[in-house]
Amino acid sequence: MEQTGARAGEPSAPSAGEPLTGESPAGEPPVGESPVAESPAGAARARVPGQATGESRGRGPARPERTHAVPGPRRPVRRSSVRGQILAALRHALVGGELAPGEVYSAPALAERFGVSATPVREAMQQLAVEGAVEVVPNRGFRITERSTRELAELAEVRALLEVPVMLRLARTVPAERWAALRPLAEATATAAAGGDLAHYAESDRAFHGAVLSLSGNQQLVQVADDLHRRSQWPLVSGLVAGRRADLLADAAEHMALLEALTAQELDVVASLVKEHFTGSES
Structure with missing residues (x-):
């Protein structure tokens, strides 16, 4: 009778205490590596073939126009990846009996166990609540559902x-x-x-x-x-x-x-x- 044990195609669950990857945002790229933003005024100042420069008009060497590199966007935090790993780990713990039915577990305590912040744990627990595996207990955490x-x-x-x-x-x-x-x-x-x-x-x-x-x-x-x-x-x-x-x-x-x-x-x-x-x- 198939009523024991818990996708297919899911991320493998990390073991307790194993640090998860992708949670910390990467630093910004060095200035000057991203393209320069072009404004209408900048476009108007672009040299046209045959146009006289300041140097040819006798005004002395033309000053090089200053350009300011715009820093590229921050690399997105791979929160969805961390949440997916935590979700897989929690499912593994549920099916394996590591999380007992009827018990209440707090997000910070579980976060410490998996070596991550509490945010992806809460997000994963909310998904498990939608699936009926846990119940939200206000100001306490999440209670593991007791299935009859x-x-x-x-x-x-x-x-x-x-x-x-x-x-x-x-x-x-x-x-x-x-x-x-x-x-x-x-x-x-x-x-x-x-x-x-x-x-x-x-x-x-x-x-x-x-x-x-x-x-x-x-x-x-x-x-x-x-x-x-x-x-x-x-x-x-x-x-x-x-x-x-x-x-x-x-x-x-x-x-x-x-x-x-x-x-x-x-x-x-x-x-x-x-x-x-x-x-x-x-x-």
Whole structure:
């Protein structure tokens, strides 16, 4: 039953205490390296071919016209890059159980942990609040959402309603060699499951499902399904720690079985596997 573990295509999460790049703005470029701003008056003073200069009129050597280099713009602070790294790190911590459901965490404390300022942490936490992973607690920080088993069951049902018809259509139309190309992704989930690495299993699991659905050519579908998938993966539900590695191994085995059924165009098996994968039941 795929209710444990948390894009595809996301930045890798830095480890706690690892400094993040791109937060400090770079200095301005040296004066004189950027183009000179041209004003209408400056254009009027430009020499025209054949025009007499001050020196030819007997006024002595013409003074060189002064020009002032305009400093180039500051290099933009790569705040979006830092925020993306923090967001990936927080997602990794959520799925891995490092941030406990029901607990409140302050942005400054998390910022110190990751070696950045509080601003990108707050921005990342606001995104997680939109996704339903955390709740804003005024003047305190962010509380990790406690997901109920009923919510997880509802998410699994919605995912099955969305993905089963799509996979049945893909089974009829996608050639076998396209499914064979996805085997490394399925094998990656098995490797993460064997190591009991919940966070990396979640990432590889979403990568596999995203790659399957992307064969439909419908990016809106891929995005909606990925959001539902992510919501079903965090926060961890109490009581699922025991036997988690066995659950991950079972889920990973279903990935391989699903690829084989899709390749063989066994529609009944595809439908049964997807429903069981999401809900833990064939009904």
